[in-house]
Amino acid sequence: MFNESIKMAIDGMISNKLRTLLTLLGIIIGVGAVIAMVSLGFGVKEQIKDNISRLGSNLLIVQSGGRTATGARIQAGSGARLTYDDAKAIEKNIDGIKYVAPIVSKGYQLVVGNQNWTSNVQGSTPNLIDIRDYTVEEGRNISDRDMDGRDRVCVIGKTIVDNLFPEGDPVGKTIRINKAPFKVVGVLGAKGQSSNGQDQDDFVLVPLTTAMNRMMGITYVNNITIQAQNENVIDGVQAEVENLLRIRHRIKNADDDDFSVRNLAALMDTMMSTANTITMLLGCIAAISLLVGGIGIMNIMLVSVTERTREIGIRKALGATYNNILLQFLIESAVIGIIGGFLGVVLGIGASYAISTFAEWKTVISVPIIIISVVFSVGIGVFFGIYPARKAALLDPIEALRYE
Amino acid sequence: MSMADVIVLEDIVKQFTMGDTILQALDHVNFSVEEGDFVAIMGPSGSGKSTMMNILGCLDRPTSGKYYLDGKEVAGLSDDELARTRNAKIGFVFQNFNLLSKISAQQNVALPLVYAGVPEEERMERARKALEDVGLGDRIGHKPNELSGGQRQRVAIARALINNPAIVMADEPTGNLDTKSSYEIMEIFKKLNAMGKTIVMVTHEPDIGQQTKRILVMRDGHLNSDERLVHDYVQ
Structure with a gap:
């Protein structure tokens, strides 16, 4: 039927x-x-x-700013400073961290021969390459020795190569950044655009120490980017970082932070x-x-x-x-x-x-x-x-x- | 009520309510039909013969009275029980054939067996045989609209017989046919009756009625006359 x-x-x-x-x-x-x-x-x-995740997964970005003791809100990156020492302390004292990269950045004109290009130059530790998921395609990354020696060396992205070295093969050549000569030690693999349309290959990395002391003349860093080992520990790491920085910055219990921590995992959620x-x-x-x-x-x-x-x-x-x-x-x-x-x-x-x-x-x-x-x-x-x-x-x- | 009676009607009343008035379609009707009989129910329109046919065919229930079909009281059965009774005990032949137009003659004939739960292979085989018996062995794959009126009615007869029913109910079976086809169909009915089938037929054509063995005439819901005919062909 x-x-x-x-x-x-x-x-x-x-x-x-x-x-x-x-x-x-x-x-x-x-x-x-x-x-x-x-x-x-x-x-x-x-x-x-x-x-x-292309920005880097499991990231915490610490910026100075937030509120002052009087309660006035101020712009992130101004006010009380984050220092290279803060970054070192974080790396040393907190578990569950993969990489810590303190970053300074500023726009400069880059000149090679008769070519020029304006870009945001980043000063950081070699870790930044790993955190941002870049790969070194030619030459080498900046090294700890470059950091110690405040050497004028740089690693550049594809867009920089295209604009300043039309004939290619930039490794070993010299870029003048703000008129000072920097030796190109490495070229990064192409990464394309980020989600908000930023060209991630328009990237110049110099050693943090070189950038702070020899280029910008500053004693603070703009932010500290921290990569946690995995997404399970990231909230714990964030709490510990906040705690450590409050102690280092001598913030009283009742007062607000003079820094802010952005959690990209939370953003992702x-x-x-x-x-x-x-x-x-x-x-x-x-x-x-x-x-x-x-x-x-x-x-x-x-x-x-x-x-x-x-x-x-x-x-x-x-x-x-x-x-x-x-x-x-x-x-x-x-x-x-x-x-x-x-x-x-x-x-x-x-x-x-x-x-x-x-x-x-x-x-x-x-x-x-x-x-x-x-x-x-x-x-x-x-x-x-x-x-x-x-x-x-x-x-x-x-x-x-x-x-x- | 003798044991050989296939149909026994006792005091059958059927009323229809039309607005405020009650229409007495059947008014205390009594009769019985014995096994192997060939009965024509005649009468003018409005005499109640269609209502009688519907009740005899288990398509409708009487308002009161008793109806024994093949020894079993069926007047008080539920819709589904009536459906099963129709399937097992009654073979219908209608004036307008009532074949399904989209399926073949063979499938039409096999349809009652679908509801009897007979497996497909057996159904088709039995339907083929039934069509051969009515002389349509070469038309089993034709659809009804590819057949003439007489052929369609023969398909309907084959369908009515497929379940080996206790009784064949024919409602004006020749009403839509020309004279030649009508007589052919009547020959088939006579042959079936000679083989022992009980047949009840509603007709208003006197010459058709004359070919049966017994004529019941209805008028205004009553049974007016009950006449037994004697034919040469009945031995």
Whole structure:
């Protein structure tokens, strides 16, 4: 009886091709939209994750600033200073840290021969290369010996090479930074743009000591970037860093910090939850179209029941029970749900690929979402089939046989 | 009520409510049909013969009275029980054939077996045989709209017989057919009756009624006359 009903349902669908197609279309578009939209949402999430981890994962950035003792808020980077010694103390006293890089930076004009380029020159320890996920493509990184000797050496990114050394091969050559000659010891591999559109290859790294003493003439650092060993310890490290700096800066218990610690993991969490909201929103909008598709099934099934009143009458006269007729129509709408669901999956996956190919947005196809939306579409088929099927099963055989 | 009676009606009343008025379609009708009989129910329109047919065919329930079909009281059965009774005991032949237009003659004939739970292979085999018995062995794959009226009615007869029912109910089986086809169909019914099938037929055509063994005439919900015919062909 069950196989029979499935066969009859499929036969019925084939003999009413256009109507079947239109009904299916509602479900196909609904399921396809859910899958495509959720894939897009997941893609956004993945993109954010990528971008943030490209900045360096598990990062804490300590900046001076925050509040003064009188409560006046001041700009980050001004006010009480963070020092190289703070960074050394952090590295020495706190567990769970992978790298610590104190950073100073300032814009300078770079000149090679008749070429010039203005860039933000970073003074830091060799660690910065690791924290930022750069790779040294040619030559070498700056070294501790360069730090000790306050040597005028630098490591440069691809954009600098392109602008100052059009003929290439910059290692060993000299750049004049603010008129002082610096020897290029290394070139970094290309990294592309960051999430906010910054060119990460427009990068010049000089030893921190050289930058502080010989270029900028300062005794403080702009920030201290700390990379924790993993995401589990990062909150503990943040607390310890705050504690240590309060002690070193002699801040009384009641007073506010004169520095601030930014936790990129926390930032990531915030952005992830935003992305989740976007995904939910897109998914919900798409789910509404699936619902509308379901109502389409109900509509068509009602028409179909009316159209086939006589057939139902014949079947009942020949001995079909309430359940026989109910099952026949329920299976029909379930079959629409199943076929529509599967075609919708194909459409959804296709649309996701199309979006990522033509719009160049990242999409991530989620298998659980595919399963959920197919199950949902079958459920919708059955749910919206119940009323028409009941209507059919309750028909009076005499009335139905008389129906023209 | 003898043991050989396939149909026994006792004091059957059927009322329809139309607004405020109550229409007495069947007014205390009593009769029985014995096994192997061939009965025509005749009468003008509005006489209650269609209502009678619906009740005899277990498509409807009487308002009161008792109806024994093949020895079993069926007047008080539920819808599903009535459906099963129709499936097992009754073969229908309708005026307008009532075949499903989208499936083949063979599938149409096999349809009652679907609801009887017979496996597909056996269904198809039995349907093929039944079609051969009514002379349509070469038409089993045709759809109803590819067949003539007489052929369609023969498909319907094959369908009515497929479950080996206790009784065949024919509702104006020749009403939509030309004279030649009508007589062919009647020949089939006579042959079936000669083989022992009990047949009850509603008709308003006197020449068709004359070919049966017994004519019940209805008028205003009553049984007006009950006449037994003697034919040459009945030995």
